[in-house]
Amino acid sequence: MSLRKISADYIFPISSPPIKNGVLIFDEKGKIVDLIDPTKTELNLEDVQLVIGLLCPGFVNTHCHLELSWMKDRIPEKTGLADFVVHIEKQKKLRNEDEVFEAIANADIEMRKNGIVAVGDISNTAYTFPAKAGSTIDYYTFIEVYGSMPWLADEKIEKALGIHQQLTEKYGLKGSISPHATYSVSEPLFLKIKAFAEKHQSILSIHHQESEAENHFFKDKSGWIIENMKKIGIDYSWFKATGKSPLESIAGMLPEENPILLVHNTFSTEENINFAQSYFENISWCLCPNANLYIENKLPDVQLFTRKNVRITLGTDSLASNRELSMLDEMKTLTGAFPEISLEEILKWGTLNGAEFLGLSHKYGSFEKGKTPGINLISLKDDPKIQLSKESKVKVIV
């Protein structure tokens, strides 16, 4: 078997510190065979390819809605989540299936070109399944359920079970049934999702504190969520404000042991983080900075999350709320807004942390012998500080 050897200015194995002028050795399938630190091991450089930049493992995107790809450039920016939801609903009425399938196929190719190897993807329909089945990207699909009226719980879960069955049996893909958000699922529906998750030991994802209104909704049943829902005929008369945080209000309706991804967290406080970390066994916090800027024009308190030392992952969200599906672009936004966070840390969020959440760290997330994590080459700033610049680009090596 022929081996390839590449030396870059830096190699970021993620599971261990970066190596200056390191050499990465891998086979033709991209399986990591060895990682050489030139200060420790002598190596004949004759058959080593030299590249400029840093090498890191393939990216793991933990939050995407591939099925919304056709909405690219259709939703106005920075209008807030309330208006964003209204625009999405309007667009859905204009949906053309050919366009939907074409946009999904293109978005899948775009993600692979952008160095993404695995994706946690939200699906309300089966539109994305054929593309996922034929893709080189490893997808985990969260069949998303919402339904605020308790009397519709049976109908909602039955529909999701049907889609899940297609996903796993017809297409042979991995996935779970997941709740949309804290405020959009009734108690009986939450409990059905919980029972399914516990039975199948599945991984869950839920949108969390994406707008301030979510906090008001639970605190005193005020704000745009309740007003908008009433306008579109959703009956919330059964709902009583809890006076608590969103997650505290629904914690008993989620499984405690399953891996859970809280997505967005733009309005999460230290108290909210403390509660989640102590109540649940396996919580991850997904940040989607470019989507947050697109919709609410606000970023989460990222320094708070780093200080709390929680597992942070990154997501692109969908092309309805982002200009491209690029993890590197998410990292650039974070680097621009929080220059004190090291590149090593941000890369870990976009690789190993995501792989761990998705239960795929045996294969992805780091340069460790035996893994086939994908290999990305990233161009750096011409600067002694190893940092991303606006011009940084990603090139897929494997």
Ligand SMILES: [Zn+2]
């Ligand atoms: Zn989302």
